[in-house]
Amino acid sequence: MSALLVLLANCQSTNPVAPPEQAALKQLLIQIDQRLAVAPLVAKAKWNSGAPIDDPTREKLILDAVSTQAKEAGVNVQFAREFFQAQFDAGKLIQKNLLEQWRLAGQPHFTDAPDLGRDVRPVLDQLSPQIMATLRNVYPILHQAAANDFIEIQGKQLVRGDVDGAVRSLALRPLLGPMQTR
Numbered sequence: 791m792s793a794l795l796v797l798l799a800n801c802q803s804t805n806p807v808a809p810p811e812q813a814a815l816k817q818l819l820i821q822i823d824q825r826l827a828v829a830p831l832v833a834k835a836k837w838n839s840g841a842p843i844d845d846p847t848r849e850k851l852i853l854d855a856v857s858t859q860a861k862e863a864g865v866n867v868q869f870a871r872e873f874f875q876a877q878f879d880a881g882k883l884i885q886k887n888l889l890e891q892w893r894l895a896g897q898p899h900f901t902d903a904p905d906l907g908r909d910v911r912p913v914l915d916q917l918s919p920q921i922m923a924t925l926r927n928v929y930p931i932l933h934q935a936a937a938n939d940f941i942e943i944q945g946k947q948l949v950r951g952d953v954d955g956a957v958r959s960l961a962l963r964p965l966l967g968p969m970q971t972r
Contacts, residue, residue, distance in 0.1 A: 807931070807940045814927040815940055819948040821921045822961050825877055826950050828913055829884035835906040836885065837892055838899045843885045849878055852918065859919060863926035870925065873964040874918070880961035887952070932965060941965050 807815065836843060853871050860870035891897075904910050931937045941962060949958045 807934070807936045811928070811931050811937070812940060814924060815931075815937060816944060816948065818921070818924045818928055818965075819941070819945055821917060821924055822877065823949045825914065825917050825921070826880060826884065826957065826961060828910060828917075829881040830888060831904050831910050832881065832906065833885040833888040834900045834903040835910055837889060837897070838903040839906070841906070843882050843889065849875070852878075856918065856922065859922045860925075863922055863929075865922070865925050865929045869929070869964065870922070873925065874921075876960055876962075876964045877921075880957045883957050883960060884952070938966055 833843075835841070853874060856870050856874045857867050860867045928937070945958060945962050949961060951958050
């Protein structure tokens with residue numbers, strides 16, 4: 791009985807995330823999911839074109855732009871770069887899994903594959919500054935244990951999962967990582 795009382799006391803002493811901060815955290819999780827939703831389109835385009843999944847030149851361009859945006863937004867540049875790299879890695883995991891499934895199934899070229907430059911990249915290019923704006927709003931609270939708990943719980947509902955949760959784990963890793971680095 792006393793262990794239960796201690797547990798309940800600890801739960802009550804945790805400061806919950808305030809409603810405006812909850813809304814901002816939810817928005818970030820939704821934006822992460824929106825970005826991940828584009829990965830199958832990228833995979834289709836790359837399947838048809840034979841382009842490699844990894845595009846270090848494009849990633850560097852985006853990370854350099856993210857660094858500039860982070861400075862302007864008052865977000866730690868290293869954190870912002872790690873956050874966006876995690877989004878790239880999560881998206882690439884989706885792409886790799888799909889390409890492997892298609893290879894094993896003998897998938898022919900898709901007739902409805904989008905054009906990577908014309909159809910897909912503009913969506914991602916529009917999402918990146920929106921995500922940075924939301925990061926600016928949540929960055930000051932990411933060190934709070936309650937924010938970490940909120941992200942873990944809501945992330946399971948708002949960010950697409952996969953069989954083993956690897957995609958979600960990759961995408962959320964920077965938000966749930968060591969708090970002293972923020």
